[in-house]
Amino acid sequence: MQLLYPEIKPYARHELAVESPHVLYADESGEPDGLPVVFIHGGPGAGCDSLSRRFFDPSLYRIVTFDQRGAGRSTPHGSLEKNTTADLVADLERLREHLGIQQWVLFGGSWGSTLALAYAQSHPERVLGMVLRGIFLCRPSDIHWFYQQGASRVFPDYWEDYQALIPTEERDDMVAAYYRRLTGDDEICRMHAAKAWSTWEGRCATLRPSSKVVERFSEARRAYALARIECHYFQHQSFLEQDQLLANMHKIAHIPGVIVHGRYDMVCPLDNALAVHQLWPGSELQIIRDAGHAASEPGIADALVRATESMAQQLLDLTPVAE
Structure with a gap:
């Protein structure tokens, strides 16, 4: 297996004020004159961490990581105000302009793949290539599968806790029921709901049970932002038109991309990736036979590192990297 690259520290940190009250946290690491790549985290609401920088050769890439509205070190924490998909697409453009980058590679998993596709379809001229993992189209059927009926039949014991x-009388719409609790006035209720919501996701994210993944998802601060923001998006159809991402795939047909997806992904089933791949001539689909959803699973991590290496070899000498 290809190991992830060693941990590195950022060489620059940024606080970027976007639409009030939001201030985004971003950092840069790797090679300042390298191929720009932006890590688009999942959730929405998960935020970035030191692992986010380790999928890229730091001698080749200018690595940009940032926390989306309300997530990670961006402020205000867990905020739902002015927090929509269109807002996040606009934030990516503001960040690109702030950093003086002309074009960049998009790297995103789960919700990060959703946002990467939405951004690329809005600004295809700014995208050099894409490496996507665990494709999530945010269709009503995708939300129903994980939060109402589908994954519940694969993990019935975990579902009982969720x-x-x-x-009982509210269980016919679990997203709406959680939304009421995650946005209510009772702080203790919000925290209990956030932990239950996030623990369910963490438990289902890997093929083999991983206490580390569950602990990461259920850590109180991360769980609060993750659960509130995810539920906010899913209660509002992820602020996307029906089948928006598939309908607009023709806009990015020419962009090279690699899709990495676990065969046994129970959070975002494989049909998401297949639907995108079939409409994206420039893409390569890699189905990881012994993996679920998480980027930390060995087979997926290996495939992602290899994908960023091949993307750099393909693109590095083709275009200027800064305005």
Whole structure:
């Protein structure tokens, strides 16, 4: 297996004020004159961490990581105000302009793949290539699968814990039931709901049970932002038109891309990736036979590192990297 690159520290940190009250945290690491790549985290609401920088050769890439509105070190923490897909697409453009980058590679997994596709379809001229993992189209059927019925039949024991917080009479719409609790006035109720929501996701994210992944998802501060922002998006159809991402695939047909997807992904089933790949002539689909959803699983991490290496070899000498 290809190991992830060693941990590195950022050489620059940024606080970028976007639409009030939001201030985004971003940092840069690797080679300042290298091929720009932006790491687009999942959730929405998960935020970045030191692992986010380790999928890229730091001698080749100018690595940009940032926390989306309300996530990670961006402020205000867990905020739902002015927090929509269109806002996040606009933020990516503001960040690109702030950093003086003409074009960049997009790297995103799960919700990060959703946002990467939405951004690329809005600004195809700014995208050199894409490496996407665990494709998530945010269709009503995708939300229903994970938060109502589908994954619940694969993990019925974990599902019992997830639905225990919700009275029987409200269980016909679990997203709406959680949304009421995650946005209510009772702080203790919000925290309990956030932990239950995030623990369910963490438990289902890997092929083999991983206590480290579950602990990461359920850590109180991360869980609060993750659960509130995810539920906010899913309660509002992810602020996307029906089948928007598939309908606009023709706009990015020419962009080279690699899709990495676990065969046994229970959070975002493989049909998401296949649907995108079939409409994207420039893409390569790699199905990882012994993996679920998480980027930390060995087969997926290996494929992602190899994908960023091949993308750099393909693109490095083709275009200028800064305005």
